[in-house]
Amino acid sequence: xxxxxxxxxxxxxxxxxxxxxxxxxxxxxxxxxxxxxxxxxxxxxxxxxxxxxxxxxxxxxxxxxxxxxxxxxxxxxxxxxxxxxxxxxxxxxxxxxxxxxxxxxxxxxxxxxxxxxxxxxxxxxxxxxxxxxxxxxxxxxxxxxxxxxxxxxxxxxxxxxxxxxxxxxxxxxxxxxxxxxxxxxxxxxxxxxxxxxxxxxxxxxxxxxxxxxxxxxxxxxxxxxxxxxxxxxxxxxxxxxxxxxxxxxxxxxxxxxxxxxxxxxxxxxxxxxxxxxxxxxxxxxxxxxxxxxxxxxxxxxxxxxxxxxxxxxxxxxxxxxxxxxxxxxxxxxxxxxxxxxxxxxxxxxxxxxxxxxxxxxxxxxxxxxxxxxxxxxxxxxxxxxxxxxxxxxxxxxxxxxxxxxxxxxxxxxxxxxxxxxxx
Amino acid sequence: xxxxxxxxxxxxxxxxxxxxxxxxxxxxxxxxxxxxxxxxxxxxxxxxxxxxxxxxxxxxxxxxxxxxxxxxxxxxxxxxxxxxxxxxxxxxxxxxxxxxxxxxxxxxxxxxxxxxxxxxxxxxxxxxxxxxxxxxxxxxxxxxxxxxxxxxxxxxxxxxxxxxxxxxxxxxxxxxxxxxxxxxxxxxxxxxxxxxxxxxxxxxxxxxxxxxxxxxxxxxxxxxxxxxxxxxxxxxxxxxxxxxxxxxxxxxxxxxxxxxxxxxxxxxxxxxxxxxxxxxxxxxxxxxxxxxxxxxxxxxxxxxxxxxxxxxxxxxxxxxxxxxxxxxxxxxxxxxxxxxxxxxxxxxxxxxxxxxxxxxxxxxxxxxxxxxxxxxxxxxxxxxxxxxxxxxxxxxxxxxxxxxxxxxxxxxxxxxxxxxxxx
Numbered sequence: 001x002x003x004x005x006x007x008x009x010x011x012x013x014x015x016x017x018x019x020x021x022x023x024x025x026x027x028x029x030x031x032x033x034x035x036x037x038x039x040x041x042x043x044x045x046x047x048x049x050x051x052x053x054x055x056x057x058x059x060x061x062x063x064x065x066x067x068x069x070x071x072x073x074x075x076x077x078x079x080x081x082x083x084x085x086x087x088x089x090x091x092x093x094x095x096x097x098x099x100x101x102x103x104x105x106x107x108x109x110x111x112x113x114x115x116x117x118x119x120x121x122x123x124x125x126x127x128x129x130x131x132x133x134x135x136x137x138x139x140x141x142x143x144x145x146x147x148x149x150x151x152x153x154x155x156x157x158x159x160x161x162x163x164x165x166x167x168x169x170x171x172x173x174x175x176x177x178x179x180x181x182x183x184x185x186x187x188x189x190x191x192x193x194x195x196x197x198x199x200x201x202x203x204x205x206x207x208x209x210x211x212x213x214x215x216x217x218x219x220x221x222x223x224x225x226x227x228x229x230x231x232x233x234x235x236x237x238x239x240x241x242x243x244x245x246x247x248x249x250x251x252x253x254x255x256x257x258x259x260x261x262x263x264x265x266x267x268x269x270x271x272x273x274x275x276x277x278x279x280x281x282x283x284x285x286x287x288x289x290x291x292x293x294x295x296x297x298x299x300x301x302x303x304x305x306x307x308x309x310x311x312x313x314x315x316x317x318x319x320x321x322x323x324x325x326x327x328x329x330x331x332x333x334x335x336x337x338x339x340x341x342x343x344x345x346x347x348x349x350x351x352x353x354x355x356x357x358x359x360x361x362x363x364x365x366x367x368x369x370x371x372x373x374x375x376x377x378x379x380x381x382x383x384x385x386x387x388x389x390x391x392x393x394x395x396x397x398x399x400x401x402x403x404x405x406x407x408x409x410x411x412x413x414x415x416x417x418x419x420x421x422x423x
Numbered sequence: 424x425x426x427x428x429x430x431x432x433x434x435x436x437x438x439x440x441x442x443x444x445x446x447x448x449x450x451x452x453x454x455x456x457x458x459x460x461x462x463x464x465x466x467x468x469x470x471x472x473x474x475x476x477x478x479x480x481x482x483x484x485x486x487x488x489x490x491x492x493x494x495x496x497x498x499x500x501x502x503x504x505x506x507x508x509x510x511x512x513x514x515x516x517x518x519x520x521x522x523x524x525x526x527x528x529x530x531x532x533x534x535x536x537x538x539x540x541x542x543x544x545x546x547x548x549x550x551x552x553x554x555x556x557x558x559x560x561x562x563x564x565x566x567x568x569x570x571x572x573x574x575x576x577x578x579x580x581x582x583x584x585x586x587x588x589x590x591x592x593x594x595x596x597x598x599x600x601x602x603x604x605x606x607x608x609x610x611x612x613x614x615x616x617x618x619x620x621x622x623x624x625x626x627x628x629x630x631x632x633x634x635x636x637x638x639x640x641x642x643x644x645x646x647x648x649x650x651x652x653x654x655x656x657x658x659x660x661x662x663x664x665x666x667x668x669x670x671x672x673x674x675x676x677x678x679x680x681x682x683x684x685x686x687x688x689x690x691x692x693x694x695x696x697x698x699x700x701x702x703x704x705x706x707x708x709x710x711x712x713x714x715x716x717x718x719x720x721x722x723x724x725x726x727x728x729x730x731x732x733x734x735x736x737x738x739x740x741x742x743x744x745x746x747x748x749x750x751x752x753x754x755x756x757x758x759x760x761x762x763x764x765x766x767x768x769x770x771x772x773x774x775x776x777x778x779x780x781x782x783x784x785x786x787x788x789x790x791x792x793x794x795x796x797x798x799x800x801x802x803x804x805x806x807x808x809x810x811x812x813x814x815x816x817x818x819x820x821x822x823x824x825x826x827x828x829x830x831x832x833x834x835x836x837x838x839x840x841x842x843x844x845x846x
Binding site: 085092117233301379392 | 688825
């Protein structure tokens with residue numbers, strides 16, 4: 001779908017929403033379908049090839065609308081109001097169109113936190129069974145979680161919130177956690193009276209898109225009764241391509257898994273998908289289904305996934321992932337050809353970590369000038385203590401020429417900078 | 424703004440978004456304004472009267488766009504991609520238009536959880552200072568949080584996640600927590616070696632919209648060094664009307680406060696506003712500002728609030744709240760006139776708790792029939808162990824006639840039911 005079609009479809013959608021809201025009171029406010037009615041009406045897999053937008057819209061009426069509780073109906077008197085107004089809808093359209101992400105001090109990544117809390121609950125129960133005298137507080141005070149030194153800061157924050165110890169595991173030359181290292185730490189901690197209970201593996205770390213060796217780590221965690229959670233926030237989308245599926249080998253040992261379709265699967269923010277091996281582990285940890293109460297709400301996020309799956313098809317989504325990876329390879333090749341630069345981590349997917357050979361100060365100055373000019377936007381990372389530039393292929397519309405222009409811009413700035421530096 | 428204007432403005436917005444995305448690469452990808460640039464460009468208060476949509480859109484260009492980092496630009500290579508696609512935007516418009524809220528087993532209400540965790544961190548530090556030998560785990564195991572027996576289940580879940588004890592405080596005949604009751608519990612717990620540290624007060628409980636007496640509870644909490652968090656999820660919006668402000672008396676004693684504009688302030692889901700007295704309490708609890716890292720993202724939610732404030736003005740929002748309260752009063756009057764029914768809690772805002780005089784089974788049967796027919800939608804609650812029906816005024820378009828029709832429907836069903844019951 002291009003911009004021209006979006007203009008047409010978007011205007012139709014505005015009318016669809018206005019029609020819906022103008023006539024909502026004539027609809028049955030509460031649906032008379034049974035939970036699960038949907039399953040037999042939709043295919044069990046995403047379509048291989050893109051479908052027509054007309055077919056998707058027809059299915060909105062055929063399969064979605066019969067299951068809707070009409071919260072905006074004047075006949076709705078349940079719970080409390082769920083606000084809606086035309087100006088807010090317009091602002092939300094603008095918010096989606098801008099697609100910019102605000103940074104905040106918000107709580108930890110929910111999926112990691114939930115996995116850690118479920119694991120904590122399971123560990124407490126397990127220790128309690130073998131030693132009923134021991135108090136829950138005492139057990140919790142001995143629990144130890146592990147994650148890569150390269151992992152996202154939200155893992156550390158989850159440990160902080162959960163009130164458990166968290167240890168950072170050193171990585172190998174590819175920035176990957178290896179079983180040998182974790183095994184040693186676990187043994188030491190057990191000998192000191194601690195209880196290892198949780199390991200957050202990362203597939204595609206934030207700094208360099210490194211992959212922990214879960215084929216080794218999984219059996220270790222399973223044997224040690226350590227919950228293995230996999231954070232594949234960015235890389236997870238790439239696993240829809242058969243050629244990238246080997247990166248996921250070892251997932252069979254995981255207790256939980258998360259990735260963010262809002263990163264790389266053409267689904268606007270926010271949309272994060274979590275899988276858990278045993279549902280009861282989560283249910284037990286969060287005391288679900290209170291007798292009565294308004295559970296926490298969530299937006300109808302699956303609608304976005306569904307539109308995207310159908311309009312792109314598996315083939316379209318695969319092509320999109322592959323294009324990004326290819327553009328990263330092009331960028332890598334250009335960096336490698338210029339002897340003033342070095343590549344700092346293996347390029348596996350759409351991220352290239354590179355730097356000017358030389359001091360951190362030099363690279364910091366390069367990034368500062370880039371940011372000052374505002375023509376391209378990169379953020380840095382630290383790898384082995386060194387200041388490194390991250391070039392991520394991000395945009396839906398990023399083409400070869402943008403990558404080439406970006407590289408020309410970077411090399412021109414570097415030349416000026418090196419000239420100044422040497423004079 | 425009515426549906427006709429929404430159709431026009433919505434189509435303009437579709438073009439605005441398409442224009443934006445088609446020309447995004449010509450924009451400076453990273454803004455060159457300083458944080459805080461916005462403050463001097465916008466008024467410090469919401470407008471009293473509604474403004475014109477043209478003025479709002481002009482300000483989008485004048486004050487908002489200069490501060491935007493263009494995440495969808497092909498020149499954006501920072502962090503990881505933030506997905507966007509036309510089908511997802513269309514689905515998001517539909518999601519907003521439907522405005523239905525999914526129920527899920529998700530984590531606890533974030534605001535309550537964050538307040539509890541910040542209070543936990545503060546309490547641990549405080550005890551630690553006077554008794555440096557005592558371990559953090561030991562202190563946490565003695566911490567006690569309190570909330571009303573009428574409070575939302577998310578408070579209990581926050582305690583569960585935070586690993587602290589949580590006690591339910593009994594309420595008076597108005598379903599309000601009183602200082603006397605809490606004071607006694609705190610004294611007993613202290614005598615038993617526990618450390619009271621957190622009280623979640625509710626202004627407008629979910630079952631009956633009751634208000635804890637924070638004018639009494641606030642001084643007690645302050646004196647006992649107990650963090651007082653106020654959950655005013657629903658009722659908070661009503662405080663924009665001077666006549667409802669007295670319900671907020673005592674807020675000056677609070678450490679944190681939360682309400683959900685997405686409930687009753689015409690801002691589509693989700694939008695929740697939290698205030699904290701001392702920023703440093705939160706910053707300390709969550710180890711903010713990591714050296715490097717991608718903080719958790721959030722959508723540009725304030726845009727919705729801003730559109731709504733400007734398009735309705737304070738006067739329009741106040742009128743909206745007052746209309747809902749008035750409709751609830753109308754419903755209450757009708758219930759009171761029918762001797763077969765009783766009112767079960769004082770009607771303060773837009774919620775009426777009522778029941779047929781008689782058994783729980785009778786009232787359950789009434790609700791079941793209502794739900795089966797699907798003409799109106801209500802949910803029940805338990806008050807003092809009895810099954811009670813909640814009639815909440817929810818819809819933006821709910822008018823007097825809808826409330827009257829609902830009551831006619833309820834009384835007709837009740838007559839049939841009572842006839843069957845007595846025969």
